[in-house]
Amino acid sequence: MRRVYLDSNASTPLLPEVFEAMRPYYLDQFGNASSIHHHGQHARAAVERARESVARLLGCRAAEVVFTSGGTEADNLAVFGLAQSGDHVITSQIEHHAVLNACKRLEQRGCEVTCLRVDAHGLIDPDDLRGALRPKTKLISVMMANNETGVLQPVEEIGRIASQADVYFHTDAVQASGKVAIDVKKIGCDLLSISAHKFHGPQGMGALYVRRGTLIDPLFYGGNHERQRRAGTENLPGIIGLGCAAEIAMRGFCDGSVEAIRALRDRLEASLLEQIEEAGMNSGGVPRVPNTSNIYFDHIEGEAMVIALDLKGLAVSTGAACSSGAIEPSHVLTAIGLAPERARASIRFSVGKHNKDDDIDFALSVIPPTVARLRELSPTYSAKSPAASLSR
Numbered sequence: 001m002r003r004v005y006l007d008s009n010a011s012t013p014l015l016p017e018v019f020e021a022m023r024p025y026y027l028d029q030f031g032n033a034s035s036i037h038h039h040g041q042h043a044r045a046a047v048e049r050a051r052e053s054v055a056r057l058l059g060c061r062a063a064e065v066v067f068t069s070g071g072t073e074a075d076n077l078a079v080f081g082l083a084q085s086g087d088h089v090i091t092s093q094i095e096h097h098a099v100l101n102a103c104k105r106l107e108q109r110g111c112e113v114t115c116l117r118v119d120a121h122g123l124i125d126p127d128d129l130r131g132a133l134r135p136k137t138k139l140i141s142v143m144m145a146n147n148e149t150g151v152l153q154p155v156e157e158i159g160r161i162a163s164q165a166d167v168y169f170h171t172d173a174v175q176a177s178g179k180v181a182i183d184v185k186k187i188g189c190d191l192l193s194i195s196a197h198k199f200h201g202p203q204g205m206g207a208l209y210v211r212r213g214t215l216i217d218p219l220f221y222g223g224n225h226e227r228q229r230r231a232g233t234e235n236l237p238g239i240i241g242l243g244c245a246a247e248i249a250m251r252g253f254c255d256g257s258v259e260a261i262r263a264l265r266d267r268l269e270a271s272l273l274e275q276i277e278e279a280g281m282n283s284g285g286v287p288r289v290p291n292t293s294n295i296y297f298d299h300i301e302g303e304a305m306v307i308a309l310d311l312k313g314l315a316v317s318t319g320a321a322c323s324s325g326a327i328e329p330s331h332v333l334t335a336i337g338l339a340p341e342r343a344r345a346s347i348r349f350s351v352g353k354h355n356k357d358d359d360i361d362f363a364l365s366v367i368p369p370t371v372a373r374l375r376e377l378s379p380t381y382s383a384k385s386p387a388a389s390l391s392r
Contacts, residue, residue, distance in 0.1 A: 001313045002313050002362065003313045003314075003315070004313060004314050004315065004355075004359045004362045004363060005315045005352070005354070005355075006268075006314065006315060006316050006349045006350060006351060006355065006359070006363060007315045007316055007317045007348075007350055008198075008291060008350040008351060008352035008355075009147055009148075009150075009175060009198070009291075009292060009317075009348060009350035010317055010350070011197045011198070011203060012197060012198060012199060012200045012201075012352045012353070012354075013200065013352070013354050014200060014201070014202060014241070015200040015245070015248060015353065015354075017244060017248060018200060018201055018202070018241050018244045018245050018248070019241075021240050021241060021243075021244040022202065022237040022238075022240050022241045022244070025043075025046065025236045025237040025240050026237050029042055029043065029046070029236075030043075030236070031043035031236075032233055033046075033047045033233075033234045033236060034223065034225065034233065034234075043234075043236055046236065046239075046240055047067075047234055047236065047239050047240075048062065049243060050239045050240055050242060050243025050244075050246075051065050051067070051239075051243070052243075053242075053243035053244070053246045053247050054194075054207050054242060054243060054246045056246070056247075056250060057177065057178075057182065057194075057246040057249060057250055058177075058182050058183075058184050058192065058194070058209050059182060059183035059184050059185055059186070060184045060185070060209050060211075061212065063212070063227070064184075064209055064210055064211060064212055065207050065208075065209060065210075066207060066208045066209075066210055066226045066227075066229045066230050067205070067206075067207050067226060067230065067234060067235070067239055067242070068205075068206045068207060068208055068230060069204055069205065069206065069235070070195045070196075070197075070203070070204055070205060070206040071096075071098060071172065071174035071193050071194065071195030071198070071206045072098040072206075073206060073219070074174075074193035074194065074195070074206045074207060074208035075096070075098040075099050075102060075141075075170075075172055075174075075193050076098065076102050076219060077208050077216065077218070077219050077229075077230065078139075078141065078170040078191040078193060078208060078216070079099060079102040079103065079106065079139070079141060079170070080102060080105075080106075080217070080219060081191075081216030081217050081218070081219070081229075082138060082139050082168050082170075082191075082214075082216055082217075083106050083111050083138050083139050084109075084111070084138075085109050085110030085111060086110060086111070086136065087106075087111050087112075087136055087137075087138035087139070088111065088112045088113075088114070088134045088136040088137040088138060089103055089106060089111055089112070089113045089114070089137070089138060089139045089140075089141065090113075090114045090116065090129065090132050090133070090137060090139070090140045090141070090142075091103050091113065091114070091115055091116070091140075091141045091142065092115060092116045092117075092118060092124050092142050092143070092153075093115050093116065093117060093118055093331065093332075093335040094118055094122055094143070094146055094148075094331070094332045094335050094336075095141065095142070095143055095172065096143065096147055096172055096174070098172070099141050099143070099172055100115075100331075103115075103141070112134075112136070114132045116128050116129060116132060116142075117335070118335050118336060119336070120336055120337050121151060121283045121285060121286040121336065122146055122149050122151040122283045122286070122332065122335070122336045123151065123153060123154070123286060124142060124153060124154075124158075126154060126157050126158065126161060129142075129158060129161055130161055133161075133165050133167065137165065137167050138167065138168060139167065139168045139169075139170060140158065140161075140162050140167055140168070140169045140170070141169075141170040141171070141172070142155070142158055142169075142171060142172075143171060143172040143173075143174075143175075144171045144172065144173040144175070144176040144182075144187075144192075145173070145175040145176035145179070145180070145288075145289045145292075146175065146283075146332060147174070147175045147319075147332075148294055148319045148330060148332040148333065148348055149282055149283040149288065149292065149294045149332060149333075149336075150175070150283070150288035150289040150291070150292025150293070150294070150350075151283045151286055151287070151288050152176070152180070152286075152287045152288060152289065153171075155171050155187045155189065156186060156187055156188065158171075159187050159188025159189055160188060162188065162189075162190075163188055168190045168191070168214065169188065169189045169190050169191070170189065170190065170191040170192070170193070171187065171189050171191075171192050171193075172192075172193045173192050173193060173194055174193055174194055174195045174198055174206075175198060175289060175292075176289060177194040177195075177198065177199055177249070178198065178199025178200070178245070178246075178249035178252070179199070179258065179261075179289040179290055179291055180289055180290070181253055184209055184211070189209075189211070190210070190211040190214045191208060191209060191210055191211065191214065191216075192208070192209040193206065193207075193208055193209075194206055194207050194208075194209075196238070196241060196242040196245055199245055199246075199248075199249050200245050200248065200249075200352065200353055200354075201241045201242045201244070201245030201246075202237070202238050202241040202242070202245075204235070204238060205235060205238035205239065205241060205242045206242075207242065210229065216229060218230060218231060220232055248353075252353070257353060258290055259290070261290050261291050261351050261352070261353065261355070262290035262291070264351050264355055264356075264357070264359075264360050265290060265291055265292070265293055265349070265351050267360055268293060268349060268351075268360050268363060268364065269281065269284075269293045269295070269349075271360075271364050272295060272364070272367060272368070273295070275364075275368045276297065276367075276368055276371055278297070278298040278299065279295055279296060279297045279298065279371075280295065280296055281293070281294070281295055282294040282295065282296060282333060282336065282338065282346055283336060291350050291351040291352065292348065292349070292350050292351075293348070293349045293350075294333075294346055294347070294348050294349075295346065295347055295349065296338070296342050296343075296345050296346040296347075297345050297346075297347065297371050298341075298342065298345055298381075299345070299374075299375045299378040299380050299381035300345050300371060300374040300375060300378060301344055301345065301374075302318035302344050302345055302346055302347055303318060303344075304374055305347060305370060305371070305374055306318055306347070308370050308373070308374060309366060309367065309370055312366045312370065313362070313366070314362065314363055314366050314367070316347050316348065316349055317347070317348050317350075318330070318344075318346065318347060318348065319332065319333075319346075319348055329343035329344050330343050330346070333346055349363075
């Protein structure tokens, strides 16, 4: 069976170039980067080269990059590293659970947390942010790109508000890195999280940008690794893979590959909305990352559609992989005002560097008949409607 993968916001395949860069560090070049002998010095040099690559991707100094085990750890290090009992933290309703659940834990520890509402497109109102500021506000944590809709928040304006209020600003850029250009100085953030496997690097590897002069409490205690900000022996192959993936991502902004991904995404969207009635875009009228579509297909259950498409060889999702199987509808889609039924009928399509035109052709050949079949089984869909016969 042919298999096509359109779930790159969950994880991306490791590019061959990244794998080849990592391979020697699993086999021959295995030294501990903290050792002072030849093997350790060779490992340390490789780690620092990768750190420089990540710094170029983010527009920061190499010393401001802290390697982590992924986006979740990076988010937790940012949130718990700054906020303490008695502080006030501002976030949004549509954050990844790595931030939302961390903020819930902060509340249990004596912090106050404000969750900003979003509009029908999934955007926060900067005026709402200004109005939420208090004398005890310590941290603003608002994501750069949403993992379900791809919507880009006005992070530069948020950065200006945070700076004017003398409040720390963290942005979760896990779904933005590798897809849109990032310049932490232009954003004005103090902390920024990324994850390698969202842009064709290895799983279990991420980084947190920590602006020079920003003091954070570590999550782990042990050695003096990562300038005492993250204890533990460095994941040498993972760091090399992240550095290589960062270099490839930067090339993508110049060689046309990002625009090629956008073209695939746009063709998929336009064709599906043309062929299938009672379907529409979620958050389609505002800036998004170039690879992500979130489309609702009324009268179906999203989980049933994911399973049905998988049986035909197409991998898509209903939203965040870490929320897969949840009974409740997406917190992101309900936050933008979707009824639970429509939220449950929404599917996320996310394109990667590995996808080609024939992958989109395949998706367009299986999605409309699958929607039609599922609607035939739906008690809420009238098969007698003339429109209901479209794309069958």
